Amino acid sequence: MGPTRVRAGGPVNRPVDGGTAPVGLEVQGLSVAFDGVPVLAGVDLTVAPGELVVLLGPSGCGKSTLLRTVAGLEQPVAGGVWWGGVDLARVPTHERGFGLVFQDHALFGHRDVAGNVDFGLRVVGMSPDQRAHRVARALALVGLDGFEGRRVDTLSGGEAQRVALARSLAAAPRLLMLDEPLGSLDRSLRERLTAELGALLRRLGLAALHVTHDHDEAFALADRIAVMGGGRIDRIGTPDEVWADPGTVHAARCLGHENLVVLDADGECALGRLGSGSGTVLVRADGLSVGPVGGGLDAIVASVARRAGRLVVTVVVGDLSVRVPLVDGHDAGVGSTLRPGNRVGLVVAAGAAVRLVD
Amino acid sequence: MTRVGRQLTAASCVAIPAAFLAVFFLYPVGSILARGLGADGLSRLVDLPGRASFRSVAWFTMWQAVASTVLTVAVALPGAHLLARRRFRGRSLLRAAATVPFVLPTVVVGGAFLALFERLGLADGPLRLTRTAGAILAAHVFFNVAVVLRTVGTFWEGLDPRATEAARVLGASPVQAFRWVTWPRLWPAVAAASSIVFLFCFTSFGVVLVLGGPTRATLETEVWRHAVFRGDLASATALAIVQMAAVVAMVVVTNRLQRRRAVGQRVVRRAVVPRASGGLLAGNLALLAVVLGLPIAVLVERSLTRGRAGGWWGGLTLDHYAALADRVTLLPVSALEALGNSLVFAVVAAGLAVLVGGLASVVVVHGRSAVSRAFDLGMMLPLGASAVTVGFGMLIALDEPPLDLRSSRWLVPVAHALVGVPFVMRIVVPTLRGIDVRLREAAAVLGAAPARVRREIDLPIAARALAVGAGFSFAVSLGEFGATSFLPRHPDRLTAPLALFRLLSQPGDALRGQAMALAVLLMVATALSVLVIEGWGRRGSVRGDL
Numbered sequence: 051m052g053p054t055r056v057r058a059g060g061p062v063n064r065p066v067d068g069g070t071a072p073v074g075l076e077v078q079g080l081s082v083a084f085d086g087v088p089v090l091a092g093v094d095l096t097v098a099p100g101e102l103v104v105l106l107g108p109s110g111c112g113k114s115t116l117l118r119t120v121a122g123l124e125q126p127v128a129g130g131v132w133w134g135g136v137d138l139a140r141v142p143t144h145e146r147g148f149g150l151v152f153q154d155h156a157l158f159g160h161r162d163v164a165g166n167v168d169f170g171l172r173v174v175g176m177s178p179d180q181r182a183h184r185v186a187r188a189l190a191l192v193g194l195d196g197f198e199g200r201r202v203d204t205l206s207g208g209e210a211q212r213v214a215l216a217r218s219l220a221a222a223p224r225l226l227m228l229d230e231p232l233g234s235l236d237r238s239l240r241e242r243l244t245a246e247l248g249a250l251l252r253r254l255g256l257a258a259l260h261v262t263h264d265h266d267e268a269f270a271l272a273d274r275i276a277v278m279g280g281g282r283i284d285r286i287g288t289p290d291e292v293w294a295d296p297g298t299v300h301a302a303r304c305l306g307h308e309n310l311v312v313l314d315a316d317g318e319c320a321l322g323r324l325g326s327g328s329g330t331v332l333v334r335a336d337g338l339s340v341g342p343v344g345g346g347l348d349a350i351v352a353s354v355a356r357r358a359g360r361l362v363v364t365v366v367v368g369d370l371s372v373r374v375p376l377v378d379g380h381d382a383g384v385g386s387t388l389r390p391g392n393r394v395g396l397v398v399a400a401g402a403a404v405r406l407v408d
Numbered sequence: 409m410t411r412v413g414r415q416l417t418a419a420s421c422v423a424i425p426a427a428f429l430a431v432f433f434l435y436p437v438g439s440i441l442a443r444g445l446g447a448d449g450l451s452r453l454v455d456l457p458g459r460a461s462f463r464s465v466a467w468f469t470m471w472q473a474v475a476s477t478v479l480t481v482a483v484a485l486p487g488a489h490l491l492a493r494r495r496f497r498g499r500s501l502l503r504a505a506a507t508v509p510f511v512l513p514t515v516v517v518g519g520a521f522l523a524l525f526e527r528l529g530l531a532d533g534p535l536r537l538t539r540t541a542g543a544i545l546a547a548h549v550f551f552n553v554a555v556v557l558r559t560v561g562t563f564w565e566g567l568d569p570r571a572t573e574a575a576r577v578l579g580a581s582p583v584q585a586f587r588w589v590t591w592p593r594l595w596p597a598v599a600a601a602s603s604i605v606f607l608f609c610f611t612s613f614g615v616v617l618v619l620g621g622p623t624r625a626t627l628e629t630e631v632w633r634h635a636v637f638r639g640d641l642a643s644a645t646a647l648a649i650v651q652m653a654a655v656v657a658m659v660v661v662t663n664r665l666q667r668r669r670a671v672g673q674r675v676v677r678r679a680v681v682p683r684a685s686g687g688l689l690a691g692n693l694a695l696l697a698v699v700l701g702l703p704i705a706v707l708v709e710r711s712l713t714r715g716r717a718g719g720w721w722g723g724l725t726l727d728h729y730a731a732l733a734d735r736v737t738l739l740p741v742s743a744l745e746a747l748g749n750s751l752v753f754a755v756v757a758a759g760l761a762v763l764v765g766g767l768a769s770v771v772v773v774h775g776r777s778a779v780s781r782a783f784d785l786g787m788m789l790p791l792g793a794s795a796v797t798v799g800f801g802m803l804i805a806l807d808e809p810p811l812d813l814r815s816s817r818w819l820v821p822v823a824h825a826l827v828g829v830p831f832v833m834r835i836v837v838p839t840l841r842g843i844d845v846r847l848r849e850a851a852a853v854l855g856a857a858p859a860r861v862r863r864e865i866d867l868p869i870a871a872r873a874l875a876v877g878a879g880f881s882f883a884v885s886l887g888e889f890g891a892t893s894f895l896p897r898h899p900d901r902l903t904a905p906l907a908l909f910r911l912l913s914q915p916g917d918a919l920r921g922q923a924m925a926l927a928v929l930l931m932v933a934t935a936l937s938v939l940v941i942e943g944w945g946r947r948g949s950v951r952g953d954l
Contacts, residue, residue: 118849121849121853122852123849123852123853142852142857143849143852143853144851144852144853144854144855144856144857144858144860145855146853147855148853149853149854150849150850150853152846152849152850154846156844156846156847156849156850158847158850158851158865159869160868160869161868169851169854169856169864170854170855173851173854173855173856173857173860173864174855217850217854218853218854221854221855
């Protein structure tokens with residue numbers, strides 16, 4: 051047998067201090083620097099067993115580095131990583147029992163699909179029979195039954211992605227990390243695989259840490275979303291929580307909010323008084339609606355466009371331009387008659403404005 | 409592995425290649441320098457330019473290299489265009505076939521051209537080509553077309569064709585578009601290829617010796633004539649130093665040109681490659697067939713026929729091949745035994761080259777940067793230095809204590825391995841460098857300890873490259889003539905190229921036929937080992953190119 055590491059078939063629930071709360075991954079005060087340039091600056095994060103946390107942020111914000119440091123591929127300059135209350139500082143990568151699905155797969159070109167998927171099983175000395183069984187099961191999980199003998203350079207992008215996922219799953223990791231695994235795929239395939247991935251991870255009940263820069267993907271998958279920017283976590287919470295109150299301007303932008311408004315010293319803007327004192331507020335799209343002239347603020351339609359199937363009207367009020375999604379059924383009739391240049395009434399619901407920190 | 413074990417392994421990675429290079433290359437070359445730049449040697453060196461014989465040799469060496477280079481580029485450029493910009497059936501076959509001459513032993517090529525001239529009635533009479541500069545130039549073109557075809561062709565393929573297309577849309581004729589848009593971007597590659605061809609022609613040895621005769625001597629053949637024929641080591645040393653200085657200067661210039669070339673390179677994958685027109689294709693193929701195919705065809709024909717009396721393909725016979733097993737007075741052993749020696753030496757040389765080159769590659773890729781650079785440069789030196797430098801250095805350095813190795817027959821494969829090591833490294837180093845770091849990381853994340861990662865990831869990927877390198881070293885050793893011709897002659901170490909050279913140097917139909925048969929066998933063995941190994945390596949992830 052290989053190392054003394056024990057790999058459970060599923061999530062590891064380990065009571066701490068005699069309590070009942072399961073402790074999975076804990077990251078505390080984690081800082082990483084490359085050649086003295088800070089990449090992560092004091093990141094705190096937990097992932098409970100069975101929980102799927104999505105790290106959302108633009109490229110270069112440090113989210114991949116966070117995964118690599120958790121995997122032990124980068125060394126922190128401060129802070130640390132714990133699993134089940136055990137400090138992993140001195141545990142090398144290959145003994146951590148975490149899975150990492152790389153952005154462009156990193157499949158072993160000199161091995162076939164089975165040779166890739168069973169790699170993690172061979173290094174712990176599993177017998178060939180057991181390995182073949184586990185490989186078949188892992189490939190079935192990702193919908194690639196019978197792909198064992200295929201050469202990896204004959205796989206399509208989506209297939210290579212599934213093999214990479216199967217390779218990580220077959221090793222039964224206690225934490226699965228996915229580094230923009232769908233980033234290199236085209237949009238429609240990405241959306242289909244996102245749905246499949248979400249269903250699979252939930253079925254397996256694995257602790258998972260998923261990295262993406264696509265807010266739609268984040269909302270589709272996450273139990274909790276952590277928005278990263280500049281080497282820190284700006285905001286973390288359930289999708290509903292972070293959507294309703296992103297906390298920072300950066301987080302609001304990452305999450306796909308568009309109506310960010312700068313207030314003057316009196317808390318005023320073209321939409322009226324939305325706060326006290328200067329600063330930036332988010333005007334949540336669900337607090338906006340358009341109707342006939344006379345209801346609410348006078349506004350002029352700048353454009354009407356369909357996005358992801360829903361009509362979105364861009365209206366101009368004074369020096370501001372805001373986007374208002376139309377609710378299906380109720381507004382659809384109105385929306386289809388709107389033309390650029392039409393005058394409409396814009397209603398801003400009470401409590402639609404959420405204050406943001408710069 | 410324990411810490412001490414790891415350090416021991418690292419130390420032997422550095423020590424084995426370093427010792428090999430030091431003993432068999434640096435020490436011999438150092439001996440040439442010490443001898444030639446000492447008090448006696450220096451006066452001889454200063455004396456050289458005053459001698460008319462030296463001036464004529466130096467002049468001939470220079471101009472034949474320039475003329476060979478210009479001719480080679482002229483013959484190869486249309487073919488490079490064809491390979492880079494047109495698609496046609498048999499494209500990859502042409503590419504591979506054009507490469508074959510480059511790996512053929514020099515003496516075999518010399519023999520092929522002798523046979524060609526005799527067949528065409530150009531061996532004597534008013535149109536005599538044998539023992540002329542023309543013969544040498546023709547053989548050099550034959551050898552080096554592949555260099556231009558491959559380096560320029562590959563670069564040309566990578567040039568973005570849209571710039572030329574834009575010029576054509578703006579009204580430039582094909583010729584104008586080539587002159588104003590394609591050529592300015594292409595010429596650095598042509599210059600780089602030319603400088604390599606020039607270096608090969610400048611240091612050409614076997615071809616000049618076989619085709620040039622005593623009146624057409626270059627610096628290389630003069631070193632050999634003085635050292636081996638006349639036993640005049642002092643003159644040979646002075647000539648060798650001039651030769652080394654010239655080669656070093658050229659390598660510096662070549663590196664400059666190549667660095668410039670690397671800056672401009674941007675690889676673009678073409679979506680649509682136009683089909684070659686019939687005329688262009690036929691013209692090119694005919695040219696390449698005459699230049700490359702005819703000498704080989706005549707060589708094969710001559711080995712299978714009775715000679716002049718029989719006419720073309722008259723009197724087909726396998727007698728010449730059968731005669732290879734017979735002793736002739738000219739040779740201490742039969743030609744077949746010489747071929748056997750060559751095969752044994754080639755296996756040993758390939759093994760040595762893989763061991764030394766493999767370890768050196770690991771140092772270059774994973775070593776500390778200063779050590780890595782030193783190895784990268786140092787192990788390439790034997791390739792840059794000419795074969796004559798290697799052989800002559802061994803001749804004068806390794807014949808006395810503390811290193812009296814000349815009595816050992818294994819000095820022959822050692823000399824061959826010295827030339828093979830750079831080939832191994834040029835294939836293994838880029839392959840090791842090309843291994844995606846994330847493959848190692850992925851293996852580690854999946855639970856593989858560092859030693860396991862090396863065994864499971866690095867070794868299988870490098871193994872194919874090592875095998876390809878071994879194949880090239882094997883082929884190089886089979887055909888090596890320059891260095892071997894300096895080593896002492898003993899029946900048990902006569903190689904096939906040496907035997908072939910001696911057979912070719914004598915007139916007579918019977919010997920000539922036997923020589924051609926031996927040349928064909930050598931050619932087939934070399935070409936096969938390269939083609940098989942290369943075809944196999946290309947299917948894997950082997951990256952380097954020679």
